[in-house]
Amino acid sequence: MSALGHFLEEEGIATTIISLIRVHSEKVRPPRSLFVPFELGRPLGAPNDPAMQKQVLKAALDLLDRDDGPSFIEDFDYDGAYQEPTEDWQNPAADMAVDTDVSDMAAARAAVRTEVAALRPLYDKAVAQSGRDPVGTSGLAMEQIADYVTAFLGEPPESPPDGARADISVAMILRYAADDLTAFYLHATSAGSLTRDLTPSSVQQTDWFWQQTAAAKVLIALRAKWMDSDNTGLKTVCGRFMIPHMQIHGLGL
Amino acid sequence: MVSMNNLTEHYQKLLGDLECPNFDSEPWVKPVPLSERRVTVISSAGIHDRDEVPFKGGDVGYRTIPSNANAKDIVMSHVSVNFDRTAFQQDLNAIFPIDHLKDMAADGTIGSVATDHYSFMGASDPVKMEDEVRELAKRLLGDKVDTAVLIPV
Numbered sequence: 001m002s003a004l005g006h007f008l009e010e011e012g013i014a015t016t017i018i019s020l021i022r023v024h025s026e027k028v029r030p031p032r033s034l035f036v037p038f039e040l041g042r043p044l045g046a047p048n049d050p051a052m053q054k055q056v057l058k059a060a061l062d063l064l065d066r067d068d069g070p071s072f073i074e075d076f077d078y079d080g081a082y083q084e085p086t087e088d089w090q091n092p093a094a095d096m097a098v099d100t101d102v103s104d105m106a107a108a109r110a111a112v113r114t115e116v117a118a119l120r121p122l123y124d125k126a127v128a129q130s131g132r133d134p135v136g137t138s139g140l141a142m143e144q145i146a147d148y149v150t151a152f153l154g155e156p157p158e159s160p161p162d163g164a165r166a167d168i169s170v171a172m173i174l175r176y177a178a179d180d181l182t183a184f185y186l187h188a189t190s191a192g193s194l195t196r197d198l199t200p201s202s203v204q205q206t207d208w209f210w211q212q213t214a215a216a217k218v219l220i221a222l223r224a225k226w227m228d229s230d231n232t233g234l235k236t237v238c239g240r241f242m243i244p245h246m247q248i249h250g251l252g253l
Numbered sequence: 254m255v256s257m258n259n260l261t262e263h264y265q266k267l268l269g270d271l272e273c274p275n276f277d278s279e280p281w282v283k284p285v286p287l288s289e290r291r292v293t294v295i296s297s298a299g300i301h302d303r304d305e306v307p308f309k310g311g312d313v314g315y316r317t318i319p320s321n322a323n324a325k326d327i328v329m330s331h332v333s334v335n336f337d338r339t340a341f342q343q344d345l346n347a348i349f350p351i352d353h354l355k356d357m358a359a360d361g362t363i364g365s366v367a368t369d370h371y372s373f374m375g376a377s378d379p380v381k382m383e384d385e386v387r388e389l390a391k392r393l394l395g396d397k398v399d400t401a402v403l404i405p406v
Contacts (some may be wrong), residue, residue, distance in 0.1 A: 001297050001403040002273070003379035004386050008401055009280035011390030014290075016401040027273040031281050040260075042339030043404050047344035054353045060402055061287060061363065070279035126343075127325070134342040136303040137330040168309070176307055176330060183329075187342045202339040236310070244334045249261045 002028035016060045018043045022073065029071040032063040036076045039083070039202070046083065048199075071197045089200040092122050092189050097214040102221045105153045111214035112146040112181075119188040126191035138176035139163050142184055143175045149215075152222050156234065171233030178219055178242050185209050185216075210247045219243060220253065254287040264335065274380050285364075290400040293367035293393060297375030298341065298347050298406035301388075308332065313382045315389060318370045320351060332376045336406055339367030348406055367398045375405055 002025055009031055016032045016232075019025040020040055025033040037057060037180045038045055045052040051143040059076055061186070066072070097111035138145060140163050148161050156170055164173045189205045192198035210216045219242050227239030243253070260268070284290065299308045301316035307330035308316075318327065324345040329338065340347040352368060357363045371389060373382060393401065 001295075001375065001379075003276075004295065004297075004373070004382065005401075005403050006274075006276050006280065007293075007383055007386040008390050008393075008403075009282050009396070010278075011387055012282060013390055013398065014282040014284035014400045015403055017402070018405065020405050021268055023269050024271065024273055028276070030280060031279070039337050040335070041406055042340045042347060043366055043406060044347050044350055047340040047347040050346065050353065053346055053350055054356070057350050057353050057402065058357070058362070061290075061292070061357075061400075064284040064290070064400065065287060067283075069281040102277050123308045130343050131325055132342060133330055135324045135336075136328045137307045157313060165306075175332075179330065179334075182334075183338065183342060186339055190339060199343070202337045205339050206337075209362060241310075241332050241334060243294070245264045246261060249263070 002030040002033070005030035005032075009218060014064055016063045018056065018060050019073065026071050031069055031071055032066070033061060033073040034060045034076055035073055036107070037078055062176060071212075072216045073119050075084070083156055085204050086200045089198045089204060091208055091212060092119060092191075092193060098212050098215045098217060098250075100217065102214070102217050106154055108214065108218050108221075109147055109150040112218060113143060115214055116142050116146050116184070117186060121183055121194055122188040122191045125194065126187045129191060130187075131204045132187070134187055138173060139165060140173075140177055140180065142180070146215075148177050148220070149174065149181055152234070152238075153218065153225065156231070157232070169233050171231070171237045172234055174234070175237045175241055177239070178237075181215055181219075182209065185213060189249055201248045206244070207250075209244065210251065220251070223253070266322050285399055287363060288361060289364045290406060291365045291367055291396070291398045292354055292363050292400045292402060293351060293396075293398045294351060294370040295389075296370075296372040296404045296406065298329060298348050298372055298404075299374035300327050300329045300349060300372045301340070302358060303328050304327050305357075309363050311377055312374050313377050314385055315371045315373045318372060319353070319372065320366050322351075331374055331406065338342065341406070343377070346406065350404075354402075356398075367393070
């Protein structure tokens with residue numbers, strides 16, 4: 001964002017930048033940076049904390065009142081701890097099919113479809129509660145996504161599924177489908193359970209997904225299958241853009 | 254909720270060592286008073302309307318998100334999976350605070366909210382975004398926008 005700020009200032013637009021990685025602001029030296037010590041992905045703080053979010057936004061806007069340019073970094077005053085796990089949160093569906101043998105494509109497909117069906121009521125609850133429906137980059141229905149993603153455990157499909165964009169490769173469709181699959185599971189967990197509204201921490205959500213679901217087991221198997229292959233598209237998508245670095249490290253992949 | 258410290262040492266080093274552009278000049282626009290500013294938000298989160306073309310690797314373009322967009326329709330196609338997405342999934346204002354800007358305009362803290370807001374995808378080389386950013390600046394000036402809040406993810 002710092003470079004964008006540089007270009008915009010040259011064109012006459014005043015900019016203020018929220019910075020999540022202080023060293024980048026120090027290197028590029030944009031006019032005004034507010035460094036916030038938050039988790040990557042949370043530039044204004046935690047979700048559903050409008051007071052904190054407004055405080056951060058106002059602090060960023062207030063930097064425009066200063067005249068000690070041409071470049072400075074302000075540290076946002078925050079001493080909160082890393083988010084704590086939510087006590088009493090339980091996995092959203094105890095019968096997730098993590099023990100599925102994903103070397104059996106049909107079994108893997110059935111397992112992911114079962115999980116998707118089990119999570120659907122929770123996903124719908126999460127959408128109703130949050131007003132957010134984060135699935136949809138692939139253009140596919142979730143049941144299609146379950147089938148399409150697991151198909152790559154074998155030979156890649158030659159043609160895109162119905163509803164997919166016709167102007168992109170099967171590897172790119174796979175990336176968007178994997179994004180949608182992950183978003184569906186994670187957003188479902190944010191609703192807690194059907195009877196309790198306990199939102200887990202982001203670490204609880206992601207650890208649950210990557211360690212206790214058949215869907216993640218399929219994605220991990222796809223990475224292992226394609227990351228060293230000659231198929232450039234699948235090598236890139238599965239090797240680099242599917243599993244978070246923290247999970248690769250944590251799972252010893 | 255401390256950034257970087259909760260990442261592996263390897264990933265912290267990758268981020269810290271990332272090559273950053275080095276500019277010869279340090280442009281500085283003197284802003285108008287806060288209560289007179291017309292403000293837009295520019296995100297690098299790779300977000301857009303569900304019906305827009307998703308971001309792909311190396312994409313240097315931007316997507317437009319109108320002020321009156323429905324939060325329910327905003328999805329993310331950022332190529333990186335190495336940041337928390339649950340905040341975005343639950344609450345768009347945690348990364349793209351349009352509702353808060355509207356509140357600030359309503360109570361007179363800022364002058365007004367821009368007609369549109371924008372998202373790039375931060376994983377792409379920012380230097381290669383230069384033409385797109387300069388073209389965007391002309392759009393902003395056409396909408397009488399004088400201030401941009403730039404928000405990473």
